[in-house]
Amino acid sequence: MARREVRAVPFGLALLSLGEVLLRGSAAPGTLAAVLLLALATTLPLALVLGSEGAVRATAGVALSGGGVLALEPFRALTLAGLVAQPLCVYVLGRAGRPRLCGLLLLPYAVIALVDGDRWARVIAVLAVTLGSAAAAAGLSRHARLTALAHSATERAFADTLLEHAARGERARIARELHDVVAHHISMIAVQAETARLTTAGLPAEGAARLLAIGDTARAALTEMRRLLGVLREDADPGVQRRPQPGLRQLIDLVDEAREAAGCRARLIVSGTVVPLDPGVEVTAYRIVQEALTNARRHAPGAAVDVELRYGGEDLTLCVRDNGPGPGAARPGAAGHGLLGMAERAATVGGFLRTGAAPAGGFQVEARLPVRPEETR
Known part of the structure; x- marks a missing residue:
């Protein structure tokens, strides 16, 4: 039924109610006028019940129910239209989630059904209570269904948001792993090929050409990987590392690997009391060192690295410095995803990272990470 037709129902009931009163007639004109007013009071407030909200709707419902009670009890003139309007009213209120108001509006009819001595009035009151209760139950049931559907839609939206957040976090993790692990090894291939071509005495021209091709291929792969990382990072939020990764104990192997790959001096210096740290802090420190060594090989080949x-x-300080050219034009890629990834990793464990010129020349990456001993977790 269209909304305009629904709003027209109260006026149709009002006309029907007036027709019923006029057909009955009355001995006294004053009584007839009062009954006519009560007939309107039992139907017209339904228009406000259907077309309003909140306190206005509740007030209209009380007015309609009060008119019906007055028409029934003193005048014995509750019309059929008024009897129909009462269930419609409590249905609308029940659909709006007002169970107490529905019960309050039906309570006077229940009292009349119990205490009134007139049999006809008691029958009408019982009918009003029965129809009203059924209508209220139907309205409340519909309200419960609509509320459940709204909650279900909210839960689905929340689940979709969590799924999207997890997907973005996974893309961020993949981007970091590609940059920190795969790019590290591809960069090492390029450095080793170039070092072998330049340092191997008596290398045939064909062998030198193949090593040069290997280096060019590795550098092209790095370029394509940077494009892929740009796509992954476009809308991926930094995620939390979820799988076990190397820790600080593997740093000596990482430094040895960097020394052999670049053919230059690289050393590891440790000071303070060495204690096992939280795995998240250890993997963050390892990845920062790994990326800093890769940057040193890429932007300062042949430079010594400490x-x-x-x-x-309270904190673990790690510093990777080389004696190559300092920051600026000599390191055009030093402000790319590598430094961004290191800063993101430090921030995920509550630390921070600084980069710039080293005190004795060259470039320096310094990070401070909070110490959380493994045994106190």
């Missing part, structure tokens, strides 16, 4: 770990009471 990796220093300083264990303190």
Whole structure:
């Protein structure tokens, strides 16, 4: 039924109610006028019940129910239209989630059904209570269904948001792993091929050409990977690392690997009391050192590199510095995803990262990470 037709129902009931009163007639004109007013009061407030909200709707419902009670009890003139309007009223209120108001509106009819001595009035009151209760139950049931559907839609939206957040976090994790692990090894291939071509005495021209091709292929792969990382990072939020990763114990192997790959001096310096740390802090420190070594090989090939770990009471300081060219035009890629990824990793464990010129020349990456001993977790 259209909304305009629904709003027209109260006026149709009002006309029907007036027709019923006029057909009955009355001995006294004053009584007839009062009954006519009560007939309107039992139907017209339904228009406000159907077309309003909140306190206006509740007030209209009370007025309609009060008119019906007055028409029934003193005048014995509750019309059929008024009897129909009462269930419609409590149905609308029940659909709006007002169970107490529905019960309050039906309570006077229940009292009349119990205490009134007139048999006809008691029958009408019982009918009003029965129809009203059924209508209220139907309205409340519909309200419950609509509320459940709204909650279900909210839960689905929340689940979709969590799924999207998890997907973005996974893309961020994949981007970091591609940059920190795969790009690290591809960069090492390029450096080793170039080093072998330049340092191997008596290398045939064909062998030199193949090593040069290997280096070019590795550098092209790095370029394509950077494009892929740009796509992954476009809308991926930094995620939390979820799988076990290397820790600080593997740093010596990482430094040895960097020394052999670049053919230059690289050393690991450790100071302070060495204690096992939270795995998240250890993997963050490892990945920062790994990325800093990769940057040093890429932007300062042949430069000596020092990796220093300083264990303190409240934080772990790690510093990777080389004696190559400092920051600026000599390192056009130093502000790319590598430094961004290191800063993101430090921030995920509550630390911070600084980069720039080293005190004695060259470039320096320094990070401070909070110490959380493994045994106190």
